[in-house]
Amino acid sequence: MNETIVTKKNYAQSPLKAWAGWLAAVCLLFLFSQGVQAQMPEPPGQVKAGEKPVHEAYLFAHMKQGDYWRLYYSVSRDGLHWEELNGGKRVFEDYRGHADICRGHDGRYYLVGNRGDDQPDINFWVSEDLIRWEKQGDYVPELETIPDYPRVMKRIGAPKLYFDRESRQYLLTWHTTHDLGETDLPEPYWAGQRTIYALSKDLKSFSKPPRKLFDWPEIATIDTIIRKVGERYYAIVKDERYPTLDWPSGKTIRIASSASLTGSYEKLGPPLTPSFREAPTLIPSPDGKAWYLYYEQYPGVSYGLSVAEALEGPWMQVAGMQRPDWDKYSLPAGVRHGCMIPITLKEYEKLREAFKGETGEK
Numbered sequence: 102m103n104e105t106i107v108t109k110k111n112y113a114q115s116p117l118k119a120w121a122g123w124l125a126a127v128c129l130l131f132l133f134s135q136g137v138q139a140q141m142p143e144p145p146g147q148v149k150a151g152e153k154p155v156h157e158a159y160l161f162a163h164m165k166q167g168d169y170w171r172l173y174y175s176v177s178r179d180g181l182h183w184e185e186l187n188g189g190k191r192v193f194e195d196y197r198g199h200a201d202i203c204r205g206h207d208g209r210y211y212l213v214g215n216r217g218d219d220q221p222d223i224n225f226w227v228s229e230d231l232i233r234w235e236k237q238g239d240y241v242p243e244l245e246t247i248p249d250y251p252r253v254m255k256r257i258g259a260p261k262l263y264f265d266r267e268s269r270q271y272l273l274t275w276h277t278t279h280d281l282g283e284t285d286l287p288e289p290y291w292a293g294q295r296t297i298y299a300l301s302k303d304l305k306s307f308s309k310p311p312r313k314l315f316d317w318p319e320i321a322t323i324d325t326i327i328r329k330v331g332e333r334y335y336a337i338v339k340d341e342r343y344p345t346l347d348w349p350s351g352k353t354i355r356i357a358s359s360a361s362l363t364g365s366y367e368k369l370g371p372p373l374t375p376s377f378r379e380a381p382t383l384i385p386s387p388d389g390k391a392w393y394l395y396y397e398q399y400p401g402v403s404y405g406l407s408v409a410e411a412l413e414g415p416w417m418q419v420a421g422m423q424r425p426d427w428d429k430y431s432l433p434a435g436v437r438h439g440c441m442i443p444i445t446l447k448e449y450e451k452l453r454e455a456f457k458g459e460t461g462e463k
Contacts, residue, residue, distance in 0.1 A: 144408050144419050144429050146386025146393065147179060155389030156180070158449035160231060161382075161432075162200040162212075163439025165189075166401040170217075172196040174456060175433055176449055180384055180393050180441075181406075185433035188458025193234050198224070199259040199380070200439045201326075202231075206269060211237065211304065213262040213273070223260045223275065225304050231448065232455045238305050244277055246310035247297060252280035258294070259380075259438070263327040265362050271301045272362055274314060276323040276341075287343040294341050296325040298363065315357075315366055324380050326440075328412075333358045335412050336366050337394070339379045352376040354396050356412060373407055373416045380438040397438060404432050 148154045161175040161183055172193045174186040186192065198214020205211045205227075212226040212234060225237035244253050260275040278293040286292040296315055300308040314336070315322060321341035328335050336357045344351030353372035359365060378396045386393055386408075394407045394416070406419040406429075421430040444452075 141420060141427065141429065144181065144391075144393075144406075145410065146388055146391030146408065147181075148387045152388070154387040156385055156387050156443040157446040158444050159384055159441055160202075160444050160448075160452065161436070161439055161441045162202055164200065164437040166435035166437055169437065170197045170199075170214075172200055173436075173439075174452065175436065176444075176452055178449070179387055181430040183432045183436075184453075185436075186452060186456035186458060189433070190458055192456055193226075195234070195236075196226070199324075201261045202440055202442055203262045203264045203271075204442075205264050205271070205304075206302075211262060211264075211271075213260045215257055215260055215275075218256050218258050220257070221255065223257060223273065225262075231444070231452060240273070240299070240301075240304075240307055242275075242297070242299060242307070242311045243309070244297075244311070247277070248310060248312060250279055250295070250313060252282070254278050254280060254293075259324055261324075261326050261440075265329065267329075268362060269302065271304055272298055272327055273301060273304075273307070274298045274325050274327065276325070287345070291323075291341050292321050292343065294321045294323050296322045296336075296338065300363075312363075314364060316364070317369065320369070324438075326381060326383065327362070328383055329362075330412055333360060334362055334366075337381045337383060338369075339381065340372070344376045352378065354378055354381045354394070356414075358412075370414070373414070374405060374418075378405060382439065382441045384441045384443060393441075395441060401435065401437055404436065406430050 159177045159180050163173055164171055165173050171191050174192045175183040177183045196214055197216045202210055202212050210228045210231055215223050222239045222241050224239050226234040227237045228234045256277055258276040263272045274296055276294045277297050278290055281289045281293045295313050297311050298314045299311045322338040323341045324339040326337050340350050340353050340355050342348050342351045350372050353376050354374045355370055357366040357369040374396055379399055380397045382395050384393050392409050396405050407416040409416045419429050421428045
């Protein structure tokens, strides 16, 4: 009773406030009845009308929910909206792994994978056109020879491949864990993961021994990718320790940089994503003035997107994957880990023609 009296008294003393509230409610109801969408700006990096894009198109080589380790393709013209190819079917039956592709020393494309974390070999394929792949070879790293890495476990996860144009060599990275012994850390198998690397000129012979890429004693890392921008190399990693109050950055994507390809990498930045995100992949925007960083909210929940003008940040998260009327990017349902790379418009058109599948041209 008293609450009702107070409410009426307040409105009686503020008729203008009551009228304004009523008018605002009526306006909102009208806007919703007209189907007005959220008025959010477009993500940075898109090409303005009349301008020519620096990057014409993109390929996303990925796996899918329910068909892990296998190879699928999606493509995009703007780096934001993706179309799955081949009617949602596999594009290369021989492949196993977490797909990663780079353009190599001879202008051809190189694809890396592995048959399973418990298998000893890393596998390579080569292609002129991203359509037909031929086996390039295999590499069996001697994990037990990694310096300063006692109690190493015979495990190889998510190989990644980067070709460094300055030194004309490939940097092959993967993650391998070690036995932490007695520990109070949650998920000790994952807390023991470290990024390992080997160098190669031709993906046939490799430097010995394989080594740890980072000299961070307490930080577990997986899904590491390397990119060079300007004079610095950037390592984009997943901080793999489980998130706790003592380790709040756990299960997020972070970036470090170095003056040289193999480090030392320093200034590991703060999380760029919420926790429980992994498999980062990075592409330049169509106008070449921004970076699009995609990452998976696992296991297969959705993909997130953050945008920055420089890899040092600041990074902003883009709305998507939850509300169709808010989405500023979209990916096919069920896409999982993989890599995105810029391609030419001609390559884009050839891929769509080669992998029409059941959907055909749009």
